[in-house]
Amino acid sequence: MPKKYIPFIPEPVEGQAVLANFNRVLKYKGANDVSMVLERGMPLYEMEKVETVGKNENGNMVIRGECVSACAYLKEQGIEVDLVYIDPPFASGADYAKTVYIRRNPKVAEAIATAEQELDIEELKAFEEKMYGDVWNKEKYLNWMYENLMAIKSVMSQTASIYVHLDYHIGHYVKILLDEVFGEASFRGDIAWCYSGGGIPKHELPHKHDTIFWYSIQPNTDEWNDQWVYNPEYRSYSQGTMQRGRTQVKGENAELRAEGTPINDWWTDIPKITSPTDPEKLDYSTQKSEALLSRIINLSSRNDMVIADFFGGSGTTAAVANKLGRRFIHCDIGINSIQTTRDRLVADGAAFDILEIKDGVSLYRNPVQTMDKIKSLIPGLRNEDSLDSFWEGAVSDSKLGTIPVYVPNLMDSGSKLLDVVLMNRIIHQAIPDLDPNIKKVIVYYVDITSEEEIRKFIAEDDSTDVEIELRDLKAILDDVVVEDYAEVKLEESHEDLFGGFEVIIEKFASDRVMQKISDFNQKAFLNSSAKKPYKPIEISEDGLELIEFLSVDCTSDCGEWHSDSEIKIDKLGYVIKNGEKTKEFWDGKIRSQKKPLRLKIRNICGDETVWAVS
Ligand SMILES: C[S@@+](CC[C@H](N)C(=O)[O-])C[C@H]1O[C@@H](n2cnc3c(N)ncnc32)[C@H](O)[C@@H]1O
Known part of the structure; x- marks a missing residue:
């Protein structure tokens, strides 16, 4: 149960539409005689700090949980945010899936490496698993979205802006909700983010833009116009424009115009991440580009401000905020999001806390x-x-x-x-x-x-x-939560000049991953034909190819995790050591200077299990 419910807003705004799940009118016994109004607010649950990465002096947070509960926590803590970007599910009717890659078995890695290097990434042994669903009926979606927007509004500072990224599926309906929640006078813009690529439908025009609605907390009136952050951005004049002398504009804006053409609400210069070889590309469907977030963060925030994304996905907002010297709050309900974001931020050298909302549901x-x-x-x-x-x-x-x-x-x-x-x-x-x-x-x-x-x-x-x-x-x-199994051995390291320790993973087994693989094999078998024969995925006896990430905690044997040394194995089998990419293959071990007390292993589907090491 929640500890308590925190009101969304101190006072309902006069004249504002209030949807059914806010004030729920109770009429029962078949008559209209008994009715009452329930105002529930945002559920506040216990919050557990599960890991601190680096010296987190700026209060950066990666929160696993629902947007509404995360806002309840921020509100209770008196934390305000200065800029919000959200890219929530679009009600597109799709289930988003992640491709899960079986890693190379360290024992045979070197031998097969050369042959595999010639293969396309997509030819590696892989299967898919669902990440999040976007299947809603419109009414439920809008009620849900209204609740989220109200929760977010309640933690925005007096100078804050919010950018809500949607598309043709539901954008027009949410615009009306945004007018309700923030007020029509707070509407700042309707940005068309135009891109190319993707499919061409047979019977309709190709959809080649998303819509990003921009609102500020304060209304767009003379009185409030300096109360919100806006740093205009300029695109340099083209050679032709310069030659034609079109930059010589007289009048009040002459000084500004000297910097170039102010960008407008039609963004055609930021491509979508589509290619699997794009250096930014992570294994996260719907990942947005850093350039898009850089533009938004630069437009509407200053150094040190708090940037929040409550539907954070792969962590683009947090990563860009960190690079631009802002503080960040990332929230998402899915474990893949938290892991992808964590690893991305570790690679960028960011410092942050990972928090988990204890809402009683073991997802x-x-x-x-x-x-x-x-x-x-x-x-x-x-x-x-x-x-x-x-x-x-x-x-x-x-x-x-x-x-x-x-x-x-x-x-x-x-x-x-x-x-x-x-x-x-x-x-x-x-x-x-x-x-x-x-x-x-x-x-x-x-x-x-x-x-x-x-x-x-x-x-x-x-x-x-x-x-x-x-x-x-x-x-x-x-x-539902069944732990994985591992056989490990702790030894003093002889390879390292400075000594230290190594944990050797001798065997790893995961029923949850094997279940997925067996479902996949069954499907592949049913879809096979003489032309396209059935190629089942097989896993070795020691199962090491089911491991994606290992970390040892040499600081504490219980409670919050301290990653004193960590290894991530990318989908090609290369090792990322403490956030740094290498061209080495994994050798089945993890080393640390200090003696490890605990070992954490994440399997390729994202389930994590912790063992004591002795
Ligand atoms: C479209 S993706 C965001 C992608 C992100 N902008 C990026 O660049 O990677 C939407 C995300 O919302 C998350 N989500 C769905 N419902 C949620 C909720 N109630 N609270 C928090 N996150 C939620 C999903 O897990 C998913 O990661």
Whole structure:
């Protein structure tokens, strides 16, 4: 349960539209006689510091958790942000996947290296796994987005701006939400980021731009115009313009115009990252380019200001903010985002804390994969086409027949709490829509206001004979996380002139990765043909090719992690040592000067396990 709910805004703004999930009107017992308004606010959970990287004197943060809960934490701590960029899911109807590359086994790495160097990257043994889902219906998406925008607004400083990056899927609707949340007078611009590349659709015009809406906290009026940061940027005049003398403009702006043409809201000079060989390219779908973020951060912030991205993905905003001498807050719900950002910032020599919001949900990598997994963990749960989408599916019982099952959507914080409003909806909307032969339903919850209160509410309502069983989803989620297995040996190092220690990894096994590989192999088999024969992915006995990252903590044997030495193995098998790229292949060991107390291994799907080293 959250420790408390923090109001989104001190006072609701007069005349502002308030969506259903803010003020939830409760009407029950079939009449309009009982109604109440619930104002829940942002859920504040315990926050755990899981790692500090470097001497973090500037309070930089990488937060794993949902945007709304991260804002609750910042608000509670009195931390304000001066510039926000968000590139949230677009409601594009897609599930974004990450390509997972099997690494080279260190024992045979050198021998196969030469042959593999001639192969295309994409030909390396790889499979895909879901990172985050973008599949929403419009109403749910807008309610969710409204909540996020309100939360973000509540932590913005008085001079702050926000840039919201969207596209044709939902941008026009969100513009109206932005007007509601920030006020029409705070609208600063509608930037078209134009790019080339990508597919050409058959029956419509190719979509070649995204829209970035820019708002400031303060309204765009004479009184407030110096209260927000705007550093105009200029593009140098072309040779032709100079020759034609077009720069000689008289009047009040003459001095400014001497610097070049001011950039406008039509950005055609920043390409999209598309090529797999782009030096910036990380394994993160929807990664935006550093040039795009540099422009935004330069336009709307000054040195030392706090730049926040609450849907941070691969960490572009944090990385650019750091390079430009700003402070940063990165937040994302997915483990791949946190790891990608962490490793990226380590390589840049940044200092920061990694924090985790303890919202009681043990996520299996990210909400999409967890939702998929839940379906396989609820015994007997199957899809049931005849049921409304409110129900996740149904289980069968020999006496009771079909039992519909409700599971909260982990991608939508609004649905995680079971309160009387949700129960009222179940009793008065969802159950009456069911087949009249249904005798029982099962309702899973993550948080519950009070089990006693909900049970009393059900008992007092005489409008349904359908039995309602309540079950805690957290019990199932806890089972989802199964640790990996490793056999390791600690030795004093003889190779290093300065002595030190080495941890040798002799064997590594990961059921969670093997499950993915076996699913992939099965699919590949089904899709194979004589022309395209089936090439299963095989993993060696010692399993070292399933390792992506290792770190040893020589400082402490419990609590917050200190990475005293770390190795990352890139998809081609080259080693990145403490953030520095090398042309060496991994030799199956990790070395450190001081004696390691703990070892952390991240597998190629991003699951991390920690072992004591002795
Ligand atoms: C389009 S991507 C951002 C890409 C990023 N701009 C970059 O350059 O890599 C959107 C991100 O939002 C994250 N996300 C989705 N729902 C979230 C939520 N409620 N709170 C925080 N992050 C969320 C996803 O995990 C995903 O990484």
